[in-house]
Amino acid sequence: MSFSPILISLKTASLAILITFILGIFTAYIVVSIKSKGLKMVIDGILTMPLVLPPTVIGFMLLAIFGVNRPIGRLLLDFLGVKIVFSWTATVIAAIVISFPLMYRAARGAFEQVDETLIMAARTIGLNEWKIFWKIMMPLALPGVLSGGILSFARGLGEFGATAMIAGNIAGKTQTLPMAIYSEVAAGNMETARGYVWVVLTLSFFVVVSMNYFSVKRFDKSKSNASERLMEGEEWA
C-alpha cells in the first residue's frame, strides 16, 4: 500500500473544499437575495445539476470545456501554458464541481433559516448589508454552513467518475483513493485495496461524527426559552 493516493486525495479534497466553501456561501447569498421566484428556481436548478447528474456526464462536460482542442482548453494552453486535462488540477476541478451543490444548498438552507425580522431589525437600526452578513447572517447560519462544508469535503474525497474522465488515473499524480481502490481491485490486489478501504472508512466516519456534532450545536441554540429560564431560576418580569 502506497501513501501517495492518501496524500493526493487529502490535498485534492482540502484545496477543493477551500474553494467550494467560499464559492458556495457566496453563491447561496446571491441566490437568497434574488427577488424573482421564477429566476431563483431556474438558477437553483442549474446550480444543483452536478448533484443529480451522473458524474461521468459532468466529466464529459468538463472535457468539453478544458479539452486541449476546445476553445477554453486551447486558450489556457496557448497563453498560460497550462494543460488542465490529466493534471492534478483536474482532480481539484472535478471535486469542486461535484461537491459544490452540497455546499451551496446547505448554505442556502442555513441562510434562509435566519429569521427575516432579524434582518429587517438590523436595517432599521442602521447596519449596512456588509455588516448584516458578517455580524448577523453568518454567525446564525454557521452550524448549517459548517456541516455543509464537511459534507462537501467528504463528497470531494470520494469523487470518482468525473475525476476518472478529466484527470485519469495516473499513479502519483492524479490517482486519488477511490481511483487507487478501483485499480487495485482490477489488478486483483485485494489486500492493498482493503487497506485503502479502511482509510476511507475511518476518514468518512470522522466526517459524519463531526457533522453530527455541529447539528447538535445548532439544536442547542434553538432550545426553548422557558425551560432554560426555569433552569437558571430567572425572574419573569
Place this chain on the structure above:
Amino acid sequence: MGLMIDIKKQYKDFTLEVNFDNRGSRLGIIGASGSGKSMLLKCLAGIITPDEGKIILNGRPLFDSVQGINVKPQRRKIGYLFQNYALFPHMTVAENIGIGLPKADKDQMAKILKIMDRFHLTALSEKYPRQISGGQQQRVALARCMILEPEILLLDEPFSALDDHLKDHLQKEVMDYLSDFNGDVVLVSHSRDEIYRMSDSLMVMEHGKSSFMGTTHEAFKSPKYKYVAKLTGCKNFSDLEDDGTFYFAKSWGLQYPKTQFLDVPKYLGIRAHDFIVHHELIEMPSNRLLRGKVLRTVEDIFELTFYIKPLHPSVSEDAEVVFKIAKSKWENRKIPDALILEIPLEHLIPLYA
C-alpha cells in the same frame, strides 16, 4: 412637523391605501389581523417600498414616488419595535443594544451604560436573549431603538407575545420609558384595551384602507361607523327600518321616533355592558324595554354573559343580543328563562355606515 403619509401599495389582490397626518401625538392604529397594519409600518420603516405616494417625517421626505426619493431604512431614523422583538440571539444584551451605534462614536460605551441604566438592564448586560424573560427582552429591544435617538417610534403589537398578567404592568412600564420621548409614536394593535390606554388619537384600518377617527377616547365613546363600533368592542347592532315617523330596530323589535336622532342613522348599537336588567315588571315606555328568552349563558371569573333572543314576533330567527353583567351585581340569582332588559337611551349608539 410630525408624520405625513399618503401611500398606495398593491400586493397580490390586497391594496394598502393609507393617508394620514399625525402631529406629535401618540397615534393608535387598530384593525383586525390582515387589515394591513404591519404592512403600513414596514412601508414607514422602508422595509417595503410603496407603489406610489409620499412619506414625510418632520419635514424630511423619506419616500416620494414622483421625485424618486426612497431613503434606505438605515437612514430613516425610525425606531421599530418588532412584535417578537427581533433580538439577535447570538449577542448579549449589551451587544444587542450597542450594535446599531456607529463605530466612530467615541461615547459608545458610555451611551450603552447610560441607556441600560435607564431601562434597568445593567444587571442583565452579559445575558443572552434566551436567558431573559419576555418583558426583559422587550426592554432590550426598546433600548436598542432608543439609543439611536429616533425621530419616531413604531410599536408593532408590542404586548401580544406576553402573558396576560404581565401585559398591564408592562404597558405602564413602556409608557413610563416613553414619557420623555418627544417624537411621534405609532402603536399598532388589535387590542382595544392597549389602544385605549396608550394612544391619543385613533386610526382604524380595514381591508387596507385607513380612516382617521380623531381622539381615541372620543372615538371609543361615540364611534360613527359600525366597523369602528365593532373594533371598539360593541357587540349588539340592529338595522334600522324607516317607518315614516318611526325607526324600527329590526333585530330588537323596538321602535324609536325619528325626532330622537339629529340625522339619519343606518344602524343602532349598544354595548353588552350598557343594559340595565329588571327582575320584576316595570312601567316604562315600551321602546326602552327588550324582553328576551335566555338562549345560553357563559360564566367567567367576574362576569356573566347572556345570549338572548328578543321575543318580538317580527324579529328574525337568528337575532341574538349579548348582555354582560358583573357577577357581584347579579348576586347569585338563578338563571331565568327570560329577561327584561332596559336600554338607556343615552347608551344607544347611532351609526351611519
